[in-house]
Amino acid sequence: MKRRLMTIATIGSVALAGNMAITYPVAAASHKVITQNDDKSLIKAINDSRRAESDKARDVYRHPLQTLRFFGVKPSQTVIEFYPGKGWYSDILAPLEANSGNYYAILPDNDAKETAFLQRMAMHPGWYGQAITLRFNPLENAVWADGKADRVLTFRNVHNLLSAGDDVAATAFADFYRSLKPGGILGVVEHRLPENENSTLEKTSGYVKKSTVIRLAKAAGFIFAGESAINANPKDTHNWPKGVWTLPPSLALGTEDQEKYWAIGESDRMTLKFVKPK
Template identity: 55%
Template sequence: MRRTALLLPALSVALVALSPAPAQEPRGALAGAIASPLRSPANVARDRYRHPAETLAFFGVKPTDTVVEIWPGSGWYSEILAPMLREKGRYIAAGPLPRTAEMVTKLQARDATAFGKVQVVAFPAAAGTAGVPDGVADKVLTFRNVHNWRFGGTDQAQAAFNAMFRMLKPGGLLGVVEHRLPEARDAAAEEKSGYMKESSVIAFATKAGFKLAGKSNVNANPKDTADWPQGVWTLPPTYRLGDTDRAKYAAIGESDRMTLRFVKPK
C-alpha cells in the first residue's frame, strides 16, 4: 500500500483541478448556525483554526442533508450541524458509546429544541448494536479521527472507511479533516504522532471504493512542522507539555490539516 500511495498525490491534483465544488444552497443556514449563541464561547474561539464555514461549504453540506458525523468527540461540530439540520435534514452522531450519547445529552440539556432531534448510534457497531444503516447518508464527515483508528495495535482505519462507504447513498460525499504528516516522513509515525500522510488517507478511502473529488488548504498551517516531542498533542488545545514552551506552541497554533472530499460513485 505504501508504494502505491506514493503515486496518489499527482493524481489527486489532477482530480482537484477537474472537479468543481459541490452545488451550494444559500449560505444563510450555515452562517446562522456558526453565529448561533448556542455555541460555547470556547468552541467559537477555535474557529480561526478550524474554519467551519469554509470547511462545511467545501463539503457541500446543505440544510436538507442527512449528515452522519463519525466520532464527534466533545461535539465541536455537533453544535453547528445539529441546529442547521434540525428542520429539513437529519444529523446522526456515530461514535463510541456511551461517550457519544453523553455528549448529545449535554447538548440537549442546553437547548432541547436545537438538539432534540439528534440521533445517536454506535460506531463501530458491535453485533446486536444499532449502527448507521446502509445507504442513508448524503454526507459523512469525520474530523481529526483517522489517526485514532491507527492506534492500539490493530489498524481499524480500513474497516472505518469501508463502513463509511456503505452508509452513504450513491453519489454521497465523505469529508475528512486530519492532522497532516509530511509525505517524506516514516509512515511509522502515523501510529504514534497523531499525524497521517495525505497519501495514506487517500489510499484507505480509495480501497473502500471512494473517488477523490477535491482538496482544500483551508485548514493548512505552514507553521506546524509535525515533529513535536508529544506529537500533535504538543500543540494547542492539548498542550501536553504543560507550561514548557507554551508560548512557542501557542504561536504555532493548532495543527496543519488536510481537508479532503471523496465521493461514492453512482
Template identity: 50%
Template sequence: MRRTALFLPVLSAALVALTPAPAQAPRRPLAAAVGSPLRSPANVARDRYRHPVETLTFFGVKPTDTVVEIWPGNGWYSEILAPMLREKGRYVAAGPLPRTSDMLTKLQARDATAFGKAQAVAFPAEAGQAGVPDGVADKVLTFRNVHNWRFGGADRAQAAFDAMFRMLKPGGVLGVVEHRLPEARDAAAEEKSGYMKESSVIAFATKAGFKLAARSNVNANPKDTADWPQGVWTLPPTYRLKDVDRAKYAAIGESDRMTLRFLKPK
C-alpha cells in the same frame, strides 16, 4: 484529539479540484448556525483554526442533507450541524456509546428545540446496538479521527472507511479533516504522533471504493512542522507539555490539516 484505539466488529484557501465541484452549500443557514449564541464560547474561539463555514461549504453540506458525523467527540461540530439540519435534514452522531449519546444529551438539555431531533448511534455498532444503516447518508463527515483508528492498526482503519462507504448513498460525500504528516516522513510516525500522511488517508478511502474529488488548504497551517516531542498533542488546545514552551506552541496554533472530499460513485 484523543489517543484512542478503534475496535471494529465487523474557501478562502487554495483549492485543488479533481472533479467539478458540487453546487455550493447555501451560506446563510450555515453562517447562522456558526454564529448562533447556542455555541459555547470555548468552541467559538477555535473557529480561526477550524474554519467551519469554509470547511462545511467545501464538503457541500446543505440544510436538507442527512449528515452522519463519525466520532463527534465533545460535539464541536454537533453544535453547528444539529441546529442547521433540524428542520429539513437530519443529524446523526455516530461514535462509541455511551460517550456519544451523553454528549447529545447535554446539548439537548441546553436547548431541546435546536438539538432535540439529533440522534446518537454506535460506531462501531456491537450486537444489540443501533448503528447507521447502509445507504442512508448524503454526507459522512469525520474530523481529526483517522489517526485514532490507525492506532488500532491499518486493518481497523480500513474497516472504518469501509463502513463509511456503506452508510452513504450512491453519489454521497465523505468529508475528512485530519492532522497532516509530511509525505517524506517515515510512515511509522502515523502509529504514535497523531499525524497521518495524505497519501495514507487517500489509500484507505480508495480501497473502500471512494473517489477523491477535491482537496482544500482551508485548514492548512504552514507553521506546524509535525515533529513535536509529544506529537500533535504538543500544540494547542492540548498543550501536553503544559507550561514548557507554551508561548512557542501557542504562536504556532493548532495543527496543519488536510481537508479532503471523496465521492461514493453512483
C-alpha cells in the same frame, strides 16, 4: 446495530464535570461574525449565540464555513458525523439539519466518550432536534442512515482509527461507503503528516499522511474528489515532543513553552473530499 432516537428533552440536563476549559489568547479568540450573503442557513448556524464563546474562538483555526462549504453541506441533507468527540462541529451540524434534514452522530463503542457527547447535547435542550446516535463497532459491517446519507464527515479521527488497528480503519471507511447514497460525499479533516516521514508515526503522533487517507478511501470504493488548503498551517513542523497534542488546544506540556505553541496555533490539517460513484 441498534439505533437510538434521542431528543434533548429525553436526555435531561447533565452538568459537565472534571474538564478544564482552554482559555484562548485574545488574538486567537477574535471571532468575527460571518456576513456573506450566500450559505445563509450555514452562516446562521455558525453565528448562533448558543455556541460557546470558547468554541467560536476556535473558528479561526477550524474554518467551519469554508470547510463545510467545501464538503457541500446544506440543510435538508442527511449528515453523518463520525466520532464527534464532545460535539464542537455537532453544535453547527445538528441544528443545521434539525428542521428538514437528519443528523447522525456515530460514537465510539466506549461509554465514557458517549457520555461526554450526550452531556454536550443536554446543554442545548431543543437545539439539536432529533439527533440520532449510533455506535461504531469494528466487528460489524454497518449501514447507517439506511445507505441514503448525503454526507459523512469526520474531523481529526483517522489517527484514532489507525491507532486501533489497520483493520479497524478499513472497517470504518467501508461503513462510510455503505452509508452514503451514490453520489454522496465523504469529508475528512485530519492532522497532516508529511509524506517523507516514517509511517509508524501515524499510530503515535496524531498525524496521518494524505496518501494513507486516500488509500483507505479508495480501498473502500471512493473516488478522490479534491482537497482544500483552508485548514493548512505552515507554522506546524509536525515533530513535537508530545505529538500533535503538544499544540493547542491540548497543550500536553502544560505551561512549558506555551507562548511558542500558541504562536504556532492548532495543527496543520488536510481537508479531503471523496465521492461514492453513482
